[in-house]
Amino acid sequence: MKRATLRDIARELGVTVATVSRALKDYPDISLATKQAVLATAERLNYTPNPLAVKLRQQAYKVVGVVVPDIVHPFFSDVISGIVDVVEELGYHVILSQSNESYEKEIRVTQMLHATGVDGLLVCLSNETVAVDHLRALQDYDLPVVLFDKTSAELAASSVVTNDFQGAYDATAHLLDQGYTRVAHIKGPTHPENTRQRFAGYQAALTAYGLPFRPEYVAECQAVTHAEGAAFAQQFMRLPEPPDAIFAVSDSVAIGAITALKEMGRRVPEDVAVIGFSDWAVCELLTPSVSSVAQPAYAIGRRASELLLREIQQLRDEQPVEHSRVVLDAVLKVRASSQRPESNPE
Amino acid sequence: MKRATLRDIARELGVTVATVSRALKDYPDISLATKQAVLATAERLNYTPNPLAVKLRQQAYKVVGVVVPDIVHPFFSDVISGIVDVVEELGYHVILSQSNESYEKEIRVTQMLHATGVDGLLVCLSNETVAVDHLRALQDYDLPVVLFDKTSAELAASSVVTNDFQGAYDATAHLLDQGYTRVAHIKGPTHPENTRQRFAGYQAALTAYGLPFRPEYVAECQAVTHAEGAAFAQQFMRLPEPPDAIFAVSDSVAIGAITALKEMGRRVPEDVAVIGFSDWAVCELLTPSVSSVAQPAYAIGRRASELLLREIQQLRDEQPVEHSRVVLDAVLKVRASSQRPESNPE
DNA sequence: CTGAAAGCGCTAACAA
């Protein structure tokens, strides 16, 4: 069955397409009789407007593009879920792409998204991404871009991030409150702003508690994996004075560290406390359950979409486009892996 | 900066848009001089074709719609990843929607997807879905639909599923091979075909091993949650002759059951073995590690997209559309939760 | 209250 067009309806009723179009959109000046006739035949022919024609006419795609490093990741699927929920309420759809943490692929997919036709872009930068010219080029075409999670100060754009500094500070302070004194940090790569912030929060907490910063207690991941967490935990334990607590930049790294510590015969949290970042669902199910800093993933998706849709609207109304930076608080989830059974058994 | 159009290029060179269009598409009959001139100015003006105009002209959206019950689910995000990888190779994009396991919402989003404009649909039915008239209606508009994971025999459409029967059979047979004799099953709701198949595989294995089917050893989930797994495990243990092994329809249910069994003081796997379905990443990390039947999620996404793209092509070529049913094997992952330490300590 | 006509940007058959 071919899709019915305005012309089909018009022909059936002996009127013009303009009349039909108006009748369907509840225009003021239209006779009740024709309106009802049009509505009836539209119903009968199962009419639905051709989306392409409508969009071409209005110069609006009603689509937002989303680029994440990796779809198969609990944090990102949560963010995506938030995005989908918000944009669908306003009749927009979501086109999804992944960069696989590759700068090249990120350039490719953002350009493809622009070529395919989107009204705006929601992007989480890949770990490899330093330069943001590819995004600036899109902005030059009046395509609004909102960054989330991994953002860049180089780009004049709205962004939504977790308060990584505060989350990291809270995590480190919690360990220190528990009586641990030699707190190490497995940090992420230097490029994404958010892992730098976690590092800064860690340092700030040490300073606030009057503890020295010890470079040998800091390791830097490349790929931010389970395996790296394990490797660095082993490296730390080989130090003359090994740390008694580890704050890891991610849950995967934390879990890798815990696995390695157990294999080395260290008890968690008695000998070494561990705390991660992101609060994956697994954290609760592991033994010991893993303390972690929860990122408001779903809320990030929602806020980022709201900002993007606002900018799209402002652009359409030829109003000045306002950029905002939204920082959402992280929530520390204290579980077994960071709680010293009896802080001071004295 | 406004997006350049064919007309802009044409005006600059004093030719018509038709010439420009042809030059850009490497038409045979075009002078080298004009072709180069066009290419040069196109480059200079940063020309990219207006996707809407192209699509309206060719009557092709270059977009496939995807409907899953829940984006935030490791199985589905894996499937989606497979879909995205395949369709992007052919210049298509993915529009994502979720039904939240609601029949009503599934109807709404599939219609929205049709209204928005997609060339085809990849759908995993919600647990609530029994009737498939909403999908049949879309097929009537020559919109190809491919079902995956949760499918329906009511719809004449291609489908890609896990071999749930074989997976369930293997899981049950494995338990029986380990020496467990009273194997219970926590099954899913009756509607989705796949949980029925798991139930059938369970029964077939019992029969093959000459064991009776005991109705009191079967419980049926509604929501397929952690909590239900826990509740049914407790129910089983209250039986006069409780089972010594449980095959659960999903990992969440299996993990819930294990949690409850531990709380009741039963050891897993010594007193009761447990095996789940889906092989979530957590299974490996829990204590005891949880045996499970792995579904080829990424491959399901790939195969389903391949079938859909084939049908879209066939439709465009006005060839007959062929439907296929692809059944991909499940793989049993044996871990600690289902392995009797010493089968016969005799 | 409704029709006629223009146009969104691009493509393709037909002329020249």
Add this chain to the structure above:
DNA sequence: TTGTTAGCGCTTTCAG
């Protein structure tokens, strides 16, 4: 080799 023309399906002036 290039221009002319028509049209994809819809919206929106401008007339009447």
